[in-house]
Amino acid sequence: MATLGIIKIVMGWAVSKPATRLYPFVKREPFANSRGSIAIEIEKCSMCTLCQKKCPTDAIIVKRQEKIWEIDRLRCISCAACVDACPKKCLTMITAYSPSVSQRGIDSFVQAPAKPSAQASAESTSPSDE
Amino acid sequence: MAQRTIVPFGPQHPVLPEPIHLDLVLEDEKVVEALPSIGFIHRGLERLAETKDFNEMTYVAERICGICSFIHGQGYCQAVEDLMKIQAPERALYLRSIWGELSRIHSHLLWLGLAADAFGFESLFMHSWRVREAILDIVEETTGGRVIFGSCKVGGVRRNIDNETLKSIKGRLKKIELMSREITKIFETDGSVKRRMVGVGVLSKEDAYALGAVGPTLRASGHAQDMRKRGYAAYAKLSWEPVVETAGDCFARSIVRVREVYQAFDLIYQAIDKIPDTEVEVKVTGNPPAGSETFMRVEQPRGEVVYYLKGSGTKFLQRFRVRTPTFANIPPMVVMLKGCQLADVPVIVLTIDPCISCTER
Numbered sequence: 001m002a003t004l005g006i007i008k009i010v011m012g013w014a015v016s017k018p019a020t021r022l023y024p025f026v027k028r029e030p031f032a033n034s035r036g037s038i039a040i041e042i043e044k045c046s047m048c049t050l051c052q053k054k055c056p057t058d059a060i061i062v063k064r065q066e067k068i069w070e071i072d073r074l075r076c077i078s079c080a081a082c083v084d085a086c087p088k089k090c091l092t093m094i095t096a097y098s099p100s101v102s103q104r105g106i107d108s109f110v111q112a113p114a115k116p117s118a119q120a121s122a123e124s125t126s127p128s129d130e
Numbered sequence: 131m132a133q134r135t136i137v138p139f140g141p142q143h144p145v146l147p148e149p150i151h152l153d154l155v156l157e158d159e160k161v162v163e164a165l166p167s168i169g170f171i172h173r174g175l176e177r178l179a180e181t182k183d184f185n186e187m188t189y190v191a192e193r194i195c196g197i198c199s200f201i202h203g204q205g206y207c208q209a210v211e212d213l214m215k216i217q218a219p220e221r222a223l224y225l226r227s228i229w230g231e232l233s234r235i236h237s238h239l240l241w242l243g244l245a246a247d248a249f250g251f252e253s254l255f256m257h258s259w260r261v262r263e264a265i266l267d268i269v270e271e272t273t274g275g276r277v278i279f280g281s282c283k284v285g286g287v288r289r290n291i292d293n294e295t296l297k298s299i300k301g302r303l304k305k306i307e308l309m310s311r312e313i314t315k316i317f318e319t320d321g322s323v324k325r326r327m328v329g330v331g332v333l334s335k336e337d338a339y340a341l342g343a344v345g346p347t348l349r350a351s352g353h354a355q356d357m358r359k360r361g362y363a364a365y366a367k368l369s370w371e372p373v374v375e376t377a378g379d380c381f382a383r384s385i386v387r388v389r390e391v392y393q394a395f396d397l398i399y400q401a402i403d404k405i406p407d408t409e410v411e412v413k414v415t416g417n418p419p420a421g422s423e424t425f426m427r428v429e430q431p432r433g434e435v436v437y438y439l440k441g442s443g444t445k446f447l448q449r450f451r452v453r454t455p456t457f458a459n460i461p462p463m464v465v466m467l468k469g470c471q472l473a474d475v476p477v478i479v480l481t482i483d484p485c486i487s488c489t490e491r
Contacts, residue, residue, distance in 0.1 A: 005316045010253050019260045031267075033289070035274035056186035079189050079280050084288070093274070 030095035035078040037098040042109040044090035051082035067111035073098040132157040145476040148486040164467040175491045179450030195488040198430040200233040203282040209426035209437040213418040222286035224405040227364040231394040236265045237431035238387045249326040286411030314388045327381035331466035331478035343462040345433020350382035357429035368400045383481040454488040
């Protein structure tokens with residue numbers, strides 16, 4: 001009988017390994033190509049503002065004078081348009097998603113004044129309105 | 131005469147978590163009239179075209195719908211290419227067809243699951259989505275996104291898939307095809323599915339044409355109309371025929387989608403075998419010329435979508451208009467609902483594969 005079809009499948013899966021993962025404990029390996037979030041090597045950045053111009057959601061703000069590169073993670077749609085546009089190749093798409101937050105905020109990356117040995121990728125988070 | 135009652139159906143979660151509202155006029159359990167109202171999630175995406183550069187609009191176009199996102203992006207890019215007289219490279223056209231068909235498979239499997247859920251067949255719903263997950267993995271591996279592909283651009287595609295990956299995808303798809311055959315066989319043969327769908331919500335061949343139905347809804351009523359036959363992307367170079375059923379009921383619409391899943395698998399295999407080695411994008415310079423207009427019709431999983439674009443000579447488009455398949459399928463749905471039982475309403479509403487976010491943009 002035709003109705004036996006689904007019973008066969010259900011019984012088959014009742015004795016085999018589940019198709020789902022026990023999520024918080026078992027995490028899925030991301031694919032190498034996955035578009036997770038944007039990372040910047042701030043020291044390489046020339047503050048050309050191309051990424052800001054190409055960003056379709058205006059998530060990136062580059063403050064040329066202060067040498068600050070900012071991204072609003074909640075506005076970012078991970079389209080990688082900035083990564084394609086970056087002439088210095090300092091923007092990369094990493095596979096990790098940006099972590100969940102309870103408050104809106106902007107990730108700021110400040111470029112240290114040019115000093116060859118300075119290991120400075122000062123990272124600070126400044127929660128703004130709301 | 132029985133007393134008439136009006137039952138509001140939606141907008142909160144009517145069968146699917148998208149807001150469409152129907153006022154069902156009932157006589158006892160029988161629906162005598164259905165009055166639809168839409169407009170609950172209008173987002174004003176078309177207006178955005180006046181403030182976003184035409185390249186950035188690709189991302190907006192993709193976000194019109196979460197399921198047929200790639201084909202929205204493809205339709206938009208093809209329309210802009212038409213305005214600017216750009217010819218995308220061959221390989222890009224093939225890749226667009228491959229991704230378009232992958233999105234058709236995942237959309238139809240999603241729909242089959244939702245349909246099963248609508249008539250209470252929970253296990254079939256879960257198994258359909260299990261198979262769909264394997265397709266989403268292939269999509270994520272090749273484009274980087276699970277449902278929003280982000281891989282189409284004006285002048286080609288943003289990512290290439292190398293030939294080795296294409297071969298391995300073909301091997302994996304063959305396994306997925308076997309898995310989905312197990313699931314779809316149940317749709318075709320199971321008695322409980324048939325009892326809920328055969329003879330329910332019949333749309334005659336004449337009505338389907340006169341009311342402007344599109345996609346599987348139209349093809350299930352006996353019209354062999356498929357926009358892919360216009361030969362955009364690589365479809366002119368692949369051998370296939372539109373899937374047609376003649377019964378016009380809910381079951382016929384499901385069977386059209388089931389058969390389209392296999393057709394999509396077959397189209398992907400053909401495209402992988404024939405894909406040429408060329409560039410995947412051409413450089414785009416300039417803006418859409420002032421006064422240039424275009425209509426671009428592409429076939430989505432839900433039916434035909436029409437893009438109307440008008441250039442302004444600047445980087446902003448003067449007009450961006452989308453006619454989505456669900457909008458065209460609402461008048462036929464109202465006709466199908468007349469005379470059905472109240473309990474059949476969810477199944478009938480679902481068989482047009484409504485996507486309300488698309489409809490209201």
